[in-house]
Amino acid sequence: MTTGMRLWVYRGLFLGTALLSIAFPILPLDFSPSRMAMPDLFLALTIAWIVRVPDTAPLVLVAVLALLADAVLMRPFGLWALFVVILSELARMNDRLLRDGGFLIELAFFLVSLAILLVLQNLFLFITFAGTYPLNELVKIVISSLICYPLIALFLHYILRVRGPESKNLPDRLGKVG
Amino acid sequence: MAAQQQVNASWRALRRLVLGLILVLFLALFVLWRIDNPRVERFRMAIVDRFVPNMEWVLAPVTKFSRIISDYQSYTLxxxxxxxxxxxxxxxxxxxxxxxxxxxxxxxxxxxxxxxxSPGLRFVTGEVITDSGSPFSQSGLLNVGRLDGILDGQATVDGLGLVGRISGVAEQTSRIIFLTDASSQVPVIIRPIGSRAIVQGENNIAPRLLFIESVEDVLPGMRVVTSGDGGVFPADLLIGQVVFDSSGKLRIALAADFEALEFVRILRTSPLDQIDGVGGLVGVERTEIPTEGPLE
The missing domain is CATH 1.20.890 (cAMP-dependent Protein Kinase, Chain A)
Structure with missing residues (x-):
């Protein structure tokens, strides 16, 4: 019973932090164009969350939030949401691999797939004759994501205490006998 | 055990179905966005209209807090x-x-x-409630909308100069595209030489000045105002001053203060009456022409 409660508490926590991550970029602080591109906080949060506790970030919730982010952040409608859902499912399928491989593997997975998706997005926009994004902005996004992903991971681990299942009782060597 | 496995299998199949549906739906939305853009943008504005004002209780404390910090920093100066x-x-x-x-x-x-x-120039003052949050577009969301008489294309100014134009209106919110946005082009006149040009945003703080008549006469410091060509903006709204950048290109130092944009005015210009055709004959118009009766 307590595990069920825990599940719903974590789902609510995910909803809250995801809404914050969508709202943070639109804070009315400074309207002059900035040099540093804002990373996609929502995508980073979702991937980091799914790698740690996949059950508490359900597919439908991720999809709805991704569409909301698309609407609020004035992106091409539906395209980036599609990519967010695909990437989150990829992370969900490989969650154990990413969790046990260490943080560097996880970070590399996120950055490489982010870069691929940004290029794919430009390709889709190019095919449909919509305006494409300049390449240097895309590079800036990847760099700022490189900085913010570890911060989000630390935030999840130490402040929200969103951690993967304990892996200390797994054998550290294959074929180890008593 | 077998029953449990069966439940798991059907659950997994259902999940796969939902995933497929979501992916198809999103792709279809994107295609629809390309085909019928105005309708999808209206849908987007409806979502924003519902969502963003509700987020204000989250936005407000963070915004206030960071403004207090920047105010404190300014004490030292x-x-x-x-x-x-x-x-x-x-x-x-x-x-x-x-x-x-x-x-x-x-x-x-x-x-x-x-x-x-001109009696048509009236304004509504609104508050900018959000930034665009995207590195690719420079826009903001206002807390006034169709209910306040806002229409697409209306000019927005702060105390000093032009800020941008309205693009996207919902019931209670509307979006400004700033002059700095890459999709913003404004026909202007450079004072006092009177040559026409286009101000083109480039997603940086200083928009370019392009297609200038008699470039050789343009000097830094000249004032740039809207020309009113094209009928979107009223004429003679101040935009800024001409500056040269380090590579010698002509740019605009904007008069509006984009670093501290809070309240803006939306100019409600009523469209000018069109004069169509030449005037008719002067005099009493005869509505009936007698067709019956004896011809003489």
Whole structure:
């Protein structure tokens, strides 16, 4: 019973932090164009969350939030949401691999797939004759994501205490006998 | 055990179905966005209209807090700022005197000419509630919308200069595309030489000045105002001053203060009456022409 409660508490926590991550970029602080591109906080949060506790970030919730982010952040409608859902499912399928491989593997997975998706997005926009994004902005996004992903991971681990299942009782060597 | 496995299998199949549906739906939305853009953008504005004002209780404390910090930082500069302001005030007094005299002359001349000023220029003041949050577009969300008489294309100014134009209106919110956005192009006149040009945003703080008539006459510091060509903006709204950047390109130092944008005015210009065709004959119009009756 307590595990069920825990599940719903974590789902609510995910909803809250995801809404914050969508709202943070639109804070009315400074309207002059900035040099540093804002990373996609929502995508980073979702991937980091799914790698740690996949059950508490359900597919439908991720999809709805991704569409909301698309609407609020004035992106091409539906395209980036599609990519967010695909990437989150990829992370969900490989969650154990990413969790046990260490943080560097996880970070590399996120950055490489982010870069691929940004290029794919430009390709889709190019095919449909919509305006494409300049390449240097895309590079800036990847760099700022490189900085913010570890911060989000630390935030999840130490402040929200969103951690993967304990892996200390797994054998550290294959074929180890008593 | 077997039953449990069966439940798991059907659950997994259902999940796969939902995933497939979501992916197809999103792709279809994107295609629809390309095909029927205005409809999808209206849908987007409806979502924003519902969502963003509800987020204000999250946005407000963070915004206030960071504004307090930046205000605190400005205290350290307060002495220098004071000196500067004093000097500026001295200069402004001269200008004020000049403006007063001009106003008087203007009033006298108007009275002489019986000038009628355009009654269509009224404004609504709104608060900018959010940034665009994207590195690719420069826009903001206002807390006034269709209910306040906002329409697409209306010009937005802050105290000093043009900020941008309205693009996307919902019931209670609307979006401004700033002059700095890459999709913003505004026809302008460079004063005092009177040559026309286009101000093109480039997602940086200083928009480019393109397609200039008689480039060789343009000097830094000249004032740039809207020309009113194209009928989107009213004429003679201040945009900024001409500057040269380090590579010698002509750019605009914007008059509007984009670093501290809070309240803006939306100019509700009613469209000018179109005069179509030439005038008719003067005199009483005869509605019936007798067709029956004896011809003489």
């Amino acid at each position: 307060i002495y220098e700022r004071n000196q500067e302001l004093r000097q500026e005030l001295q200069r402004m007094k001269g200008w004020q005197e000049a403006a007063l005299q001009l106003e008087q002359t203007n009033a006298q001349l108007r009275a002489l000419n019986n000038v009628r000023l």
